[in-house]
Amino acid sequence: MSISDEDLSKTIEILTDLLSDARYLANDTKAKQAVEKLKQLEANTLTISTSDITTILDEEFKVLVARQQENALKAISTEREEVQKKMLDDVKNAFANMQTVTLHHLDQIVATKMSEIQQVAEKEKKELTEISAKGKQQIEEEIRKGKGVALSEEETETNTKQRELEKYLRDDLVSFYRKYHSTIPVSPLVEEHDVPLLDFYVQPPLSSVDIQKKFGRIQESRTRKQVHNLNDIFLKPDGKIYKDIYITAKAGVGKTSFVNRICMVWCQAHCPQKELENKFKPEEVTVMKSFTCLFMITLRDIDTSLCNVDDMIFNQIIRNLSRFRRYNEIFIEDILQEKDCLL
Template sequence: MMDSLLKKDGFLNWMKSHMAMNLTKQGIESTLEDDLNKFIQTALTKHKINKSSICNSCTTELILSCPTKNFCDKGRQNRCVSHSSTIQGEVPGRKCAKDICHHIRDEIRKQHRQIPNWKSTDATRWCTDLVEIAKCFVPPTNRYRNAKSLKDVDFNGYLSILICKKSFGRTMPNLLREKVNKVTKMRDMGNDIRHSGDLIVSRTNLETYIDSLISLLSDAECLAHNETAQEAVKQLNLLKKNEITVHVEDLNKALETAGEEIDSSTGKEKEMQNKEDAMQIPRKLINDIKSEVANKETLPLAQLDYIVTIKLQALIKMKEEIKSEVVDEILRKGIANDFPQQAYGFDILSCLKYKRLCKRLRHDLVKFYKRSQGTLPISPLVIENDVPLEEVYVQPTIRSIEITNAFLDANNASSKNEICSYKDIFFSGKQPYTEVYVIAKAGIGKTSFVKKVCLTWCQAHLPVIKAAMFYQTEDLTSLKMFDFIVFLYL
């Protein structure tokens, strides 16, 4: 998960998909509410019940017979656990004393395309809270049990109500005519996004999903003339163009969902987690973004993009530091076999192999330089009398100039900085130069200087040696573009 999450665009698209879900949910909320209100009123009218009459004494256990699918659980000796706590002297499947609740129960069964989710609903509130009716049409899980209003039901629950409640088959025939239809495909796509594991969504999948949501909200027979739905369509189009203003409340809901997915995907590794564990990085990203937007109500999507970019850059650096520390510790203690291969979110064995190869390469390179560059001829006429470089080398005065303009005359440049360390030769701030030119008159010591650099610097900074290309020259007019020039003076 971690390597994928640290790719900015994919994670941003994942968050945008959740924003799209929330916008669509807001667009269809009033339609669901109207339908549920109509359901209650129709049930009361059909059975000639006074609309002012309510009942709050019929529990779900008593209003349902035993056994009832999606409600009864068998315990020991095949006794029904769900009905074991019923009121003494009462039997399951009774009629409501006020002649209301059992009629609502039967109407729910008639309206449901399959089997209602009885476990999540509270029958004592059927007459007062629409959400308790809605809970009968959501997936049969405990996720919706604590919902206090329709707003507390997530977008997946909203789509399930559209799919499972028969009345929407009449008001949205174009979307729900087939068993596998646009809404079921949209629900499956939403589940794939929510439970993606790596929290990554491609740009193509995001646009396809937003187009599907716009198609739902533009259904001519139900939502096309609904002001709330059409406002959601406008916002979805702005989201698609990255021009929307994000509500922080909606953003936090997406981030909370991301946190839940991180927790579920890393549950098996929890015993391995500690302050240095790289699997904490995805969770840290979520928390850092939430902290950054905590005091805001809204922010432009471009600003959110910037915030995510900055946080990801910091976490990428943190990840590399953690990886280096972990691998160095394993090498030092020799405990590689005690760690699962992916315990810290990266392939430990591959990193160990790379470290060992780098160490061997550095060792071989040092030996090669000592053999090929470790001596200096006293005279070109007497080759056999070469002497060790360390015995005759004298550090020259060195100055540098950094040039990025191909037409700048390096000889006439005014800012020539004296070099006091090898690091100043190779680095511009924290970034290494890709090319280094050594400039001096003949006989000043360009060759001996480069030999000395190779012998000394490569022992500790092999990657830099591989990146920096050395050029020895006296003719500046032949150089068209370069990063860095070193001047040698006596």
């Protein structure tokens, strides 16, 4: 039985809406937990623990060892019966070959056969001990292998899902920025009339000043360097990326338009459109490929009650993406922590 991604997404959405009923399930803890599990399933972050796999392997090998012990006991029991039968046959032969059987002779025969039985019993005990030890060793070895395989497969599957989720996020961000940040107003006084940004944008003169902090003191380079492209803004002379960049200018000069153009360069780097190639310099597109994700937060439009950057990203960007239910807070935190992002 299988289900398509689209049907699964619709089903999860219906169940989420049902379990999120504010009238009847607002205070239902199990409903909230179920909603959280559904979100994890939709985001491909719900995994089966290795302890479950280990338990199954353990039970399976216990059954295997029990079966081996049972077979061994059957074989030993058969061998014991054969020895006892041989002992009786020998006694019968002894009686048949002797005209007179003394008590001493009988004691010798019985002692010999009892010794053989004792040897069989000791052999049985030894074989059972060996089977138990071997079975335990096999269980431990297979559990270790099972854990290794389970962890390896789980890590591979998790990494694959993580890469898929990152691609979905990049695609959604590209669509969002191209829809809402690809135009500029004809005039600050006539904001309702917008035109394509890349057709009318002219970069104003920019100059950079390298500011470094050493021993608690801020040292500012006295020389100003002319900015010709984005490489001059983002890359240090040694090729490393600046961690903090501040753009200052008077109101109305074009800071927002400049940032919108950076968004367009990032979109072209991760989702190129052939008709826009002549709008960007190749080195600008290359440097934008260094950033896994770009999050543009417009502070003048942000909710003043939000003080955390993660909350701002969720409120202004993530909630407006087409697949926003896939991206939970932990996923966004991991992206910001582990990947090179432009904020």
